[in-house]
Amino acid sequence: MRSSLVKLAADSNVPKLEEHHLPMPHWMYGGLAFIVFLALLGVLWTFRNTAADQASADEGEKEH
Incomplete structure (x- = not known):
């Protein structure tokens, strides 16, 4: 038996997360x-x- 919050989260259309790139190389x-x-x-x-x-x-x- 699922809770209503889990059902709501499963039913909603959550967009896929995108990777955010750093504005400069990591060594900088x-x-x-x-x-x-x-x-x-x-x-x-x-x-x-x-x-x-x-x-x-x-x-x-x-x-x-």
């Missing part, structure tokens, strides 16, 4: 992520040692 997703990582690393690298520069400038102005 990894390459794009690597390029973004390198760009962010470059931004981080531009601000290297700024905290040490600020600390040394502040220590020079203070007189104890």
Whole structure:
């Protein structure tokens, strides 16, 4: 004995599912992520040692 929901699903005309293709090759997703990582690393690298520069400038102005 089937439930009414199973009968409804079996009787309805469900279209066949189609495969969706990716807009670019699968290896390009990894390459794009690597390029973004390198760009962010470059931004981080531009601000290297700024905290040490600020600390040394502040220590020079203070007189104890």
